[in-house]
Amino acid sequence: MSAFTGITVDREALIANYATVASVVAPAGVIAVVKADAYGHGALECAQAFVDAGAEWLGVADIDEALALRAGGIGDDVRILAWLHAPDEDFRRAAAADITPAVSSVEQLATAVDAEVPRVHLVVDTGLSRNGAVESEWPELFALAGSLAASGARTRIEGVMSHLSNASEPDDAAQGAALERALAGLATVGVVPDVVHLAASAAALSLPSLRHDLVRTGIALYGLSPVPGRTSAELGLRPAMTVTASVLRLIPVRAGEGVSYGYTHRAERDTTLAIVGLGYADGFDRAFGNRVDVAIGGRRFPVVGRVAMNAMHIDVGDAPVAVGDEVVLWGDPATGVPAVEEWAAAIGTINYEIVARLGRGVPRRMS
Numbered sequence: 001m002s003a004f005t006g007i008t009v010d011r012e013a014l015i016a017n018y019a020t021v022a023s024v025v026a027p028a029g030v031i032a033v034v035k036a037d038a039y040g041h042g043a044l045e046c047a048q049a050f051v052d053a054g055a056e057w058l059g060v061a062d063i064d065e066a067l068a069l070r071a072g073g074i075g076d077d078v079r080i081l082a083w084l085h086a087p088d089e090d091f092r093r094a095a096a097a098d099i100t101p102a103v104s105s106v107e108q109l110a111t112a113v114d115a116e117v118p119r120v121h122l123v124v125d126t127g128l129s130r131n132g133a134v135e136s137e138w139p140e141l142f143a144l145a146g147s148l149a150a151s152g153a154r155t156r157i158e159g160v161m162s163h164l165s166n167a168s169e170p171d172d173a174a175q176g177a178a179l180e181r182a183l184a185g186l187a188t189v190g191v192v193p194d195v196v197h198l199a200a201s202a203a204a205l206s207l208p209s210l211r212h213d214l215v216r217t218g219i220a221l222y223g224l225s226p227v228p229g230r231t232s233a234e235l236g237l238r239p240a241m242t243v244t245a246s247v248l249r250l251i252p253v254r255a256g257e258g259v260s261y262g263y264t265h266r267a268e269r270d271t272t273l274a275i276v277g278l279g280y281a282d283g284f285d286r287a288f289g290n291r292v293d294v295a296i297g298g299r300r301f302p303v304v305g306r307v308a309m310n311a312m313h314i315d316v317g318d319a320p321v322a323v324g325d326e327v328v329l330w331g332d333p334a335t336g337v338p339a340v341e342e343w344a345a346a347i348g349t350i351n352y353e354i355v356a357r358l359g360r361g362v363p364r365r366m367s
C-alpha cells in the first residue's frame with residue numbers, strides 16, 4: 001500500500017470556516033474569494049463547498065477565473081465578482097455569463113457600459129497603490145458613473161470596493177476614511193451603491209468598523225490565519241489543506257555522508273533517509289531543506305539537504321518507517337502535524353504564499 005501523495009482538502013472544514021466567518025461578520029455578508037485556484041485548494045470544488053455553506057457571492061481576480069466557475073456549474077443565482085482586467089478585456093463575455101466586473105478606470109467603466117454589463121462595482125484605491133482608481137482620478141470616474149442613469153445606459157453602479165494594505169491599524173483607518181471620501185464624492189453625483197466592501201480576512205475578523213456591507217475573505221475560509229501571531233485555532237478556524245506524500249525509498253547513510261545536492265547536510269550518525277516525491281517543481285521551495293519537519297506515524301522528522309526538483313529527503317533515524325508510509329508535510333496542527341505556518345516561517349514568507357504556489361500538477365482530492 002502506498003499513501004496518497006498530494007493535497008487533501010477537507011470540505012467539512014471549508015464549510016465550517018465559512019459558517020464561522022459569516023457569523024463573526026454578520027450582518028455584513030461574505031464574498032468567498034476563490035482566486036488563484038482557491039489559494040491552491042481547487043477553485044471549483046471550494047466554490048461549490050462555499051455555495052453549499054450559503055455563499056451568495058464569489059470573488060476572483062479575473063474574468064477567466066470567473067468563466068471557469070460558470071463553466072464548472074456555478075449557476076447565476078451565485079454572484080461572481082472579478083476585479084483585475086487585461087487592458088484589452090471587452091467585458092462582453094462577462095456580460096454574457098452574468099459576471100460582475102469591478103472596474104478601476106474611466107476606460108474600464110466605459111467598456112463595461114458599451115458591453116451592456118448590467119452591474120459593475122467601482123474599485124477605488126485608498127492606499128494600496130495597486131488596482132483601483134487613485135484619488136486624483138476620482139472626479140472623472142465619478143462624473144461618468146453619475147451620468148449613467150440619465151444617459152439610459154444599461155449599466156448600474158451596484159458596488160464600491162477598495163482593498164487594505166494591512167500595514168497597521170492607523171493605516172487601515174486612513175484607508176477607511178479615504179473610502180468614505182470616495183462614497184461622499186459619489187453621492188454628490190447621485191451614485192449611492194447598494195454594497196460597499198473593503199475588508200479582507202484580517203479586517204473582517206478584527207476590525208468591525210471596516211466591515212461595511214460585504215467582506216471579501218479568502219485565507220480565513222481556507223482555515224488559515226491572516227494575522228501573523230494568531231493561530232487558526234485562536235480564530236476558530238480549521239486548516240482545510242493537508243499535504244501528504246508516500247515514502248518512495250529508504251536509503252541508509254553513514255555518519256559524515258553528504259545528503260542531496262551541494263551537501264548542505266551531512267549525516268551526524270548512521271541513519272536512514274526516507275525519500276518522498278515532491279520537490280521544487282511542485283512548489284516546494286528549495287530552501288525548505290534543513291528548516292522544516294514532517295510527521296510520520298505521529299512523530300516529527302526533519303527534511304534534510306536541499307529540496308530537489310522532484311524529491312526531498314527526510315532523516316528518519318532508526319524509526320520503523322517503511323516504503324509506502326504516509327508522510328504529512330503540513331495539515332491541521334490540532335491533529336499534531338506541522339502547521340503550514342512553520343513552513344512559511346522557515347523561508348521568511350506567509351502561509352498564503354506556501355499554499356497558493358503549490359504546483360497545479362500536484363494531485364488534489366476532497367475528503
Ligand SMILES: Cc1ncc(COP(=O)(O)O)c(C=O)c1O
Nearest residue numbers: 033163200201216217218219226
Ligand atoms: C481585492 C482582494 N480582496 C480580497 C482578497 C482576500 O484576501 P484574504 O485572503 O486576506 O482574505 C484579496 C486577496 O489577496 C484581494 O486581492
